[in-house]
Amino acid sequence: ESILSRIRAFEYSQKNAVLVPVAALGVGGVLLCWLRSGHKMKTIDMGDGWWGSGERPLKGKEDTSIRPFKIETSDKEIEDLHQRLDRFRFTPHVEGAAFHYGFNSTYLQKVVAYWRNQFDWRKQVEMLNKYPHFHTTIEGIDIHFIHVKPSYVPHGRAVRPLLMVHGWPGSFYEFYKIIPLLTEPAKHGLNEGDVVFEVICPSIPGYGFSEAPHQREFDSIATARIFHKLMNRLGFKEYYIQGGDWGSRITTNMAQMLPQSVKGLHLNLVFIARQSLGRLICIMLGAYVPWLVGFSREDARRFYPFMQKNVYDVLRESGYMHIQATKPDTAGCGLNDSPVGLAAYILEKFSTWTDKSFLYHDDGGLESKYSLDELLTNVMIYWVTSTIVSSMRYYKENFSKDPDLSAHNRVGVYVPTGIAAFPQEIVHVPRAWTKDVYKNIITYTYMPRGGHFAAFEEPKLLAQDIIQFVQKVEQL
Amino acid sequence: CSSLAGIMLLEVLLVLGTLLIYFLFSKKKEETLPFKDGWWGRGQKPVTKEDSSIRPFKVETTEEELSDLFRRLDQARFTEPLENSCFHYGINSMHLRKIVSYWKNQFNWKKQVEVLNKYPQFKTKIQGLDIHFVHVKPPRLPEGRAAKPLLMVHGWPGSFYEFYKIIPLLTDPASHGLGDEHIFEVICPSIPGYGFSEAPHKKDFNSVSAASVFYELMLRLEFNEFYTQGGDWGSLICTNLAQIAPNHVKGLHLNMVSVSKLGLTHLLSVLLGRYFPGLFGLQDEDVRRMFPFWKKGLSRILSESGYAHIQATKPDTVGCSLNDSPVGLAAYILEKFSSWTDMEFQSLEDGGLERKFSLDDLLTNIMIYWVSGCIVSSMRFYKENLQKGIGTQKHEKLTVQVPTGIASFPNEILHIPQAWAKKKYPNIASFHFMPRGGHFAAFEEPELLAKDILQFVDKVEKEQLWKKK
Numbered sequence: 001e002s003i004l005s006r007i008r009a010f011e012y013s014q015k016n017a018v019l020v021p022v023a024a025l026g027v028g029g030v031l032l033c034w035l036r037s038g039h040k041m042k043t044i045d046m047g048d049g050w051w052g053s054g055e056r057p058l059k060g061k062e063d064t065s066i067r068p069f070k071i072e073t074s075d076k077e078i079e080d081l082h083q084r085l086d087r088f089r090f091t092p093h094v095e096g097a098a099f100h101y102g103f104n105s106t107y108l109q110k111v112v113a114y115w116r117n118q119f120d121w122r123k124q125v126e127m128l129n130k131y132p133h134f135h136t137t138i139e140g141i142d143i144h145f146i147h148v149k150p151s152y153v154p155h156g157r158a159v160r161p162l163l164m165v166h167g168w169p170g171s172f173y174e175f176y177k178i179i180p181l182l183t184e185p186a187k188h189g190l191n192e193g194d195v196v197f198e199v200i201c202p203s204i205p206g207y208g209f210s211e212a213p214h215q216r217e218f219d220s221i222a223t224a225r226i227f228h229k230l231m232n233r234l235g236f237k238e239y240y241i242q243g244g245d246w247g248s249r250i251t252t253n254m255a256q257m258l259p260q261s262v263k264g265l266h267l268n269l270v271f272i273a274r275q276s277l278g279r280l281i282c283i284m285l286g287a288y289v290p291w292l293v294g295f296s297r298e299d300a301r302r303f304y305p306f307m308q309k310n311v312y313d314v315l316r317e318s319g320y321m322h323i324q325a326t327k328p329d330t331a332g333c334g335l336n337d338s339p340v341g342l343a344a345y346i347l348e349k350f351s352t353w354t355d356k357s358f359l360y361h362d363d364g365g366l367e368s369k370y371s372l373d374e375l376l377t378n379v380m381i382y383w384v385t386s387t388i389v390s391s392m393r394y395y396k397e398n399f400s401k402d403p404d405l406s407a408h409n410r411v412g413v414y415v416p417t418g419i420a421a422f423p424q425e426i427v428h429v430p431r432a433w434t435k436d437v438y439k440n441i442i443t444y445t446y447m448p449r450g451g452h453f454a455a456f457e458e459p460k461l462l463a464q465d466i467i468q469f470v471q472k473v474e475q476l
Numbered sequence: 477c478s479s480l481a482g483i484m485l486l487e488v489l490l491v492l493g494t495l496l497i498y499f500l501f502s503k504k505k506e507e508t509l510p511f512k513d514g515w516w517g518r519g520q521k522p523v524t525k526e527d528s529s530i531r532p533f534k535v536e537t538t539e540e541e542l543s544d545l546f547r548r549l550d551q552a553r554f555t556e557p558l559e560n561s562c563f564h565y566g567i568n569s570m571h572l573r574k575i576v577s578y579w580k581n582q583f584n585w586k587k588q589v590e591v592l593n594k595y596p597q598f599k600t601k602i603q604g605l606d607i608h609f610v611h612v613k614p615p616r617l618p619e620g621r622a623a624k625p626l627l628m629v630h631g632w633p634g635s636f637y638e639f640y641k642i643i644p645l646l647t648d649p650a651s652h653g654l655g656d657e658h659i660f661e662v663i664c665p666s667i668p669g670y671g672f673s674e675a676p677h678k679k680d681f682n683s684v685s686a687a688s689v690f691y692e693l694m695l696r697l698e699f700n701e702f703y704t705q706g707g708d709w710g711s712l713i714c715t716n717l718a719q720i721a722p723n724h725v726k727g728l729h730l731n732m733v734s735v736s737k738l739g740l741t742h743l744l745s746v747l748l749g750r751y752f753p754g755l756f757g758l759q760d761e762d763v764r765r766m767f768p769f770w771k772k773g774l775s776r777i778l779s780e781s782g783y784a785h786i787q788a789t790k791p792d793t794v795g796c797s798l799n800d801s802p803v804g805l806a807a808y809i810l811e812k813f814s815s816w817t818d819m820e821f822q823s824l825e826d827g828g829l830e831r832k833f834s835l836d837d838l839l840t841n842i843m844i845y846w847v848s849g850c851i852v853s854s855m856r857f858y859k860e861n862l863q864k865g866i867g868t869q870k871h872e873k874l875t876v877q878v879p880t881g882i883a884s885f886p887n888e889i890l891h892i893p894q895a896w897a898k899k900k901y902p903n904i905a906s907f908h909f910m911p912r913g914g915h916f917a918a919f920e921e922p923e924l925l926a927k928d929i930l931q932f933v934d935k936v937e938k939e940q941l942w943k944k945k
Contacts, residue, residue, distance in 0.1 A: 053559070080551070087544070089799050091852040093792055094679050095518075101859060102793030216558050280486075307490075314483050319786030319794075321480060326782040329557060330566030330811045334797035334804015336553050341797020341804070348793045389555035396565060404481045 042411045044256045049222050051205065051213035052140025062137055064233060069133040069144065071209070073125050077384060081339055085116045088340040099351060099364045103344035107363045111347070112340055114372050124377045128173065133209070136233060138226050144209035145202035145230065146172055150183040153196060160263075160470065161236045162197040163227060163254075167245020167269075168391055169346040170453060171208045171381045172201040178459035182466065190463060195470050200234065202227060204246060206390035208381050213390070219397045220246065221408075224253035228261060237261065240470060244268040244454055246394065249405070252437070255415045256408055264442070264473040266418040266466050268454040270429045271405050272436055286430075294432030298446045302421075302428035310427060317352060317426060320345075324395040332389030342388060343379045350375055353452035355424050369457050409437050416476065418443040418469030420462060424451030442476075443469045481778075491867065496740055509719035509871050512688040516668065516676035517604025526601050528696060533597045533608060533672065535589050541847060542585060545802055549580050552803040563814060563822040567807040571826045575810070576803055578835050588840045595643065599672070602692045603685075608672035609665035609693065610636050614647045623647075623661040624726075624933065625699040627690060627717075631708020631732075632854055633809040634916060635671045635844045636664040637837075642922035646929065654926060658933050663697065665690055667709060667857065671844050675853030682860040683709065684871055687716035691724070700724060701942075705929060707731040707917055709857065715900075716871055718878040726942040727905070729881040729929050731917040733892040735900055736867040742896065746773065757895030761909045765891035773890065780815060780889060783808075787858035795852030805851060806842050813838055816915035818887045832920045875899075879941040881906040881932030883925060887914030905941055906932045 050056035093105045131146045153159055162182060164175050181188050182197040203210035204223055213222075227250065231239055240263050243251035248269040255265045282293040283306055290300040303309065323331045335342045351364035358365030366375065382388050398405070417438045421428065423446070431444050445465050450458035515521040554569045562568060595610045614623050626646060628639050643662050650656035666673035667686050676685075690713065694702055703726050706714035711732045718725045735742075745756040750767045753759065758766075766772060786794045798805040814827035821828030829838065845851050866872075880901040884891065886909070894907045908928055913921035936942055 084551075084800075087548075087800075089849055091792070091795065091799055091849060092677075094856070095677055096679060097792070101856060102790035103796065105792060105796070108796070214556075214559055216561060311483055311487055311490075314480075315487070315785075316789050318480055319782070319789040322785040323782030323794075325480075326779045327566030327811060329555070329561075329569065330807050331782075331786075331794075332555065333567065333569070333572070333807035334801040336555055337548075337801035337804050338797040341800050344793050344796040348790065386553055386555060393558070393565060399480075 043259060044221060044224075044253060044408055044411055046225055046228075046257055047221070048139070049218075049225070050140045051215050051218055051222070053214040056140065062140075064136065066134050066136045066233065069135045069209070071125050071128050071133065073121055073384065078121055081121075081383070082116060084339050085112055088112060088338070098362050099348070099359045103348045103351075104362055104364060108340065108344055110363075111343065111372065111376075115339075115343070115376055119373060119376050121380060124373065124380065128176075128377070131176070131179065135209075136230065138229050138233075139222075141205050141211040141213060143202055143205065143211075143226060143230060144172075145200055147198070147200050147234070148179050148183055149198040150196050152184070157194065157196055159196050159198050161200065161231070161234075161239040162466075163200045163202070163231060163239055163241045163251070164455070165202065165227070165241070165243040165247030165250050166204065166207070167243070167247045168207070168394065169349055169378075169382070170245065170456070171378055172203050173208075173378050173381060174453060174456045175199070175201045178455045178463050181459055181463035185463070185467060188460075188463075190460070190467060194474065195467050197240075200231070202230060204250070204391075204394065206394055207387055208385055212387060212393075217397055217401070218394070219401055220249045220253050221257070223250045224257050228254060228258050231261070238263045240264045240266065240473075242266040242268075242466060245452065249398075252413060253408065255413045255417075256411045259413075259415050262415045264416045264418065264470060265413065265438075266420070266469050268420045268422060268462060269425060269452070270419060270421075270434050270438075272409075272429045272433050295430050296446075299428070299430040299432070302423060303430055313356065314427060320349075321395060321399075324392040325399040326396065328392035328396050329389055332392045335388045336386055339379075339383050342383055343376070346379050346382065347375055350453065353424075353426055354457055355451055374456070413438045414440050416440050416442045416473045418445075418465065418473075420445050420447050420454065420465040422447045422450040422452070422454050422458070424449075426452055442472050484778075491865070492738065492743065507874065508722060509684065509716060509874055511691065511720050512684045513603070514678075514681070514685055514688070515604045516678050516681055516685075517674075518677045521604065526604070528600065530598050530600045530696070533599045535592045535597070535672070537585055537589050537847065545585075545846070546580060548802050549576055552576060552801070554803075562825050563811070563827040567811045567814070568825060568827065569807075571829075572803065572807055572810075574826075575806065575829075575835065575839075579806070579839055583836060583839050585843060588836065588843065591640070592637065592840070592844075595640070597672075600693070600696060602689050602696070605668050605676060605689070606674040607665055607668065607689060607693060608636075609663055610639070610643075611661070611663050611697070612643050612647050613661045614659045616648070617659060618656065621659065623659050625694070625697075625702035626660040626662050626929075627694060627702055627704045627714070628662060628664045628918070629667065629690065629704070629706040629710030629713050630664070630670070631706070631710050632670075632857065633812055633841075633845070634708065634919070635841055636666050637841050637844060638916060638919040639664045642918045642926050645922055645926035649926070649930065652923075652926075654930060658930055658937070660703075663694070665693060667713070667854075669853035669857055670850055671848050675850060675856075680860055681857070682869075683712045683857075684716050684720070684869075685860075686713045686857075687720055691717055691721055694724070701726050703727045703729065703929075703933060705729040705731075708915065712861075715876055718876050718880075719871060719874055722877050725878045727879045727881065727933060727936040728876065728901075729883070729932050731883045731885060731925060732888055732915065733882055733884075733897045733901075734890075735892055735896050736872040737899070738867070745893075745895070757898075758893050762891065762893035762895075765886060766893065776819065776889065783812075784858055784862070787855040788862040789859065791855035791859050792852055795855045798851045799849055802842075802846050805846060806839070809842050809845065810838060813916065816887075816889055817920060818914055832914075837919070876901045877903055879903050879905045879936050881928065881935075883908055883910050883917065883928040885910045885913040885915070885917050885921070887912075889915055903941075905935050905939075 131148045133146050135142045166174050179199050206212040241251040248267045255262045286293045286295045287304050351358045351366050454462045557568050595612045597610050599606050599608050630638050645652050646660040669675040704714040711730045718728045746769050749756045749758050753763050814821045817832050917925045
């Protein structure tokens with residue numbers, strides 16, 4: 001009894017001496033954390049890089065000149081292409097294949113015939129050169145970009161810089177139809193309000209006319225940094241950025257890296273990678289009670305049936321991603337040597353990623369949305385620059401460092417964000433989930449039609465969404 | 477796009493879940509697999525009876541074929557590799573250039589065609605397709621002895637040519653110091669869609685279809701009882717054949733085993749097998765080859781199966797350029813001969829290719845794909861077999877009652893322990909850990925494989941195992 005009473009006595013007297021300081025520390029600590037987190041926004045470290053061949057030169061400053069550039073072609077180049085088209089070795093497809101086994105070889109023969117006899121590369125080169133092109137050296141490699149300014153700016157109107165980034169298997173050329181809608185909206189019947197843009201479309205290093213990195217580990221962070229340096233070199237301190245496919249990833253990284261430079265981020269594709277038990281439950285419940293888990297009706301319509309749209313369809317379409325993320329040099333080798341093979345590989349994506357039902361069409365539905373001239377011009381950019389292998393390496397460099405692309409999700413994106421969700425995009429991310437990463441969504445639009453290559457396929461719809469987003473941001 | 481890894485994990489979990497339920501509620505089935513009849517030729521099946529003659533065949537080449545090849549090799553467009561990348565990004569184009577140079581200047585296709593023609597080859601029409609096969613009889617048979625028929629089936633990206641070094645060891649073992657108790661006559665067909673066998677014109681030609689076609693072939697050659705041997709797709713086709721016709725297949729020998737029915741025990745083996753091997757029936761060598769499981773199992777599957785993923789979904793797309801660019805074709809195929817022979821070869825600048833194979837042998841195999849134009853149809857086999865998912869087809873749920881011999885090579889892509897193989901092959905007569913060698917066993921280690929086949933057949937014959945099933 002004496003022991004117990006002694007313990008009790010000890011407890012009582014020591015209680016205040018021990019508990020109070022502990023409580024104070026606890027509360028104080030929490031307060032401190034809360035205060036600090038409120039003020040300090042996490043960003044991705046900018047870092048630095050060198051991608052030229054050999055060692056980085058120790059002395060001498062990098063050449064920062066911006067050199068005008070014109071795409072050129074030659075008789076030799078065209079003749080070599082024609083010879084390869086002529087000797088293409090065709091494999092008959094199985095009966096009833098349509099596009100289920102990949103690009104239908106019967107239709108491919110028609111495409112090749114057009115390419116050989118009617119497609120005029122010289123004319124396309126002239127068309128490509130209608131916008132001013134430039135080269136500038138950043139981190140050891142030559143960066144290609146087009147820079148289009150409005151031809152006429154009404155007095156007092158501000159021109160907003162807009163960086164637009166392409167993806168794979170696209171190129172800067174995807175933006176050719178949307179550029180005039182953004183630099184001269186009034187001329188094209190778009191209600192621009194106060195908003196007019198000058199558009200900069202770079203080629204990702206390793207794509208098109210941008211030099212390919214010679215060193216390993218060139219990922220979207222490095223790309224984001226290089227594009228910031230580009231905009232800086234062009235004299236811009238604050239700018240809007242837009243992207244889909246890899247462009248979405250790169251522009252997101254840009255917003256995470258230097259939020260003070262990004263006035264607004266607009267995306268037509270969102271990557272969300274957080275898988276968890278909670279998510280699993282949301283998925284299962286959402287099929288029956290979407291409102292309970294924060295899904296809108298349109299979300300539910302696009303997201304379900306879950307297994308079909310998010311698992312089977314993705315598995316069916318991601319073979320290219322798997323091989324490119326593991327063996328890009330092997331996968332690209334034949335494509336750099338056979339223009340027909342390259343066209344089949346690239347155009348298959350322009351078919352299925354524009355509309356999944358195109359799998360059932362013998363001609364892949366390609367010409368219902370695009371002209372052969374447009375499609376082949378994009379393919380020719382990969383062909384004449386021999387960049388298919390380096391474009392594929394981008395998958396390995398990004399996925400091996402970050403297998404589910406979630407490393408920077410914690411950082412969050414705080415710049416004003418606008419999302420255009422196209423119905424035929426490969427995977428639909430419900431609106432509620434985009435808040436995982438994008439903390440400051442100003443506009444989210446369920447687009448009425450269109451697929452993965454939004455700027456190429458539905459330039460007017462995309463332009464309208466970008467303009468209304470920017471208008472809202474300007475009013476903030 | 478949602479992450480690939482996350483989706484794959486979800487799919488794996490869901491498949492495991494359903495399989496677990498199935499596993500718990502299904503009873504062991506010992507039924508046979510039905511023979512799959514079909515018509516794979518162009519258009520409608522004709523009313524008249526099919527021509528079942530067996531016609532001799534010789535591989536031929538022309539000047540035109542060669543000059544076309546050389547022109548394409550001359551005009552090949554290479555992409556500079558990244559600095560210090562070895563074979564980590566796939567085949568290294570610096571080394572590929574050297575191989576192409578050899579191909580143009582030293583490789584003698586005409587001579588290789590003669591090599592190919594040294595064994596008698598034939599063609600015969602089965603189920604609407606012209607089936608090519610090599611049929612080698614023993615050069616000498618002691619008095620009163622009969623040769624045992626042995627069907628050997630290749631895989632991808634191999635061909636009947638893979639067996640050219642092992643054939644003499646099996647048809648004439650005595651001359652190679654392997655004794656003369658068991659002498660074989662060897663039949664090596666080309667899978668329809670590979671090499672000189674016609675490609676199916678219809679959908680759904682899978683391993684069971686191939687097994688049915690080969691079964692008809694053996695019957696047409698008047699073999700009532702025979703042995704079968706295979707690796708890669710050959711392993712699956714021979715397995716199906718043993719399931720279709722257990723009374724005709726005396727023994728099944730495999731140098732690669734695949735299990736598609738994974739359950740709770742497999743999961744537990746993977747998680748705990750390293751610490752309690754005995755509990756899961758794993759031997760020391762099993763543990764040595766399987767663990768660390770992330771590195772040797774899962775990670776390897778992910779990093780090496782890109783080709784299978786794209787071939788199982790878009791074969792016509794991926795094969796298109798390979799049928800048009802011999803360099804692209806060589807790159808694609810040679811990469812497998814590098815990593816599947818030894819995964820460590822990826823860290824070598826030359827991919828270790830010539831350590832185990834001669835360039836002549838490697839290029840001859842590639843030339844078979846090139847001159848027959850079969851790369852696309854060879855890839856379709858992946859789609860026809862895998863498009864519905866792994867573990868969903870009927871034959872994957874049935875066991876194999878025929879006496880089975882397994883030669884387990886250390887550098888095979890994935891190691892399957894005997895404990896796991898037993899579930900599918902309950903009648904394992906021999907299971908040996910081979911001392912060296914990888915995926916292309918017959919090509920790389922013909923003597924080791926021949927010895928294992930011989931000891932297996934010896935066991936089956938001596939213990940009359942085929943009568944006990």
